[in-house]
Amino acid sequence: NAGVTQTPKFQVLKTGQSMTLQCAQDMNHNSMYWYRQDPGMGLRLIYYSASEGTTDKGEVPNGYNVSRLNKREFSLRLESAAPSQTSVYFCASSGTSGVLYEQYFGPGTRLTVT
Amino acid sequence: QKEVEQNSGPLSVPEGAIASLNCTYSDRGSQSFFWYRQYSGKSPELIMSIYSNGDKEDGRFTAQLNKASQYVSLLIRDSQPSDSATYLCAVNLGGTASKLTFGTGTRLQVTL
16 A cells, blocks of 8 residues: 555746645545645644545635545645745545544655745 | 644653653643654654553553643653654644644654
8 A cells, every 4th residue: 555645746836836736545534634844833734625525724725725536636736836835745644543533644745936 | 822832852862761752732622642753854654642541552652641731742762863853743623533733843862
């Protein structure tokens, strides 16, 4: 099993360009998440999908859109990239284990917006 | 007040010693607590999860939870240089089971 995979690993965009970050999981998890990680800010939730067909905003959704394409795939789109969106983006997924929702992370995408 | 607080460190411990990492959280309704390890340039890796008061042990790692005092800690016994990393505490705040709020992490340095 590959777990959670993300593409691309690195990306450089110019201000105003758009792009889609792809995420897929093969663990049959119901829930999927997009985070960004910035120095000193920790991991912040952008959007999440508790189950196929649903999406909800997290802490920092402005400037982003998401699509839960099917149970396996959850994409994050930047419509008009801004330098403030320079960050490392992580996708995660979780199933359930009793009351626990253990989240497992992909390898990340390092995005630079110039 | 931050919702999940951790000392940023660095916490420096000699090889073979016990490293103690602490985390406090704001919401008494929280039920699930997690510790992640993150090496520089890598993604977070789940190492412990706990939801009942008390201790949970897994190898050299022990997670301790005290809901009354709203803190969770991670002990690493026989610390090794390979344990040098940032440790992230995560909590499901507000009773939403599937959403986690992360602390900013404690950087641990294990010295030879």
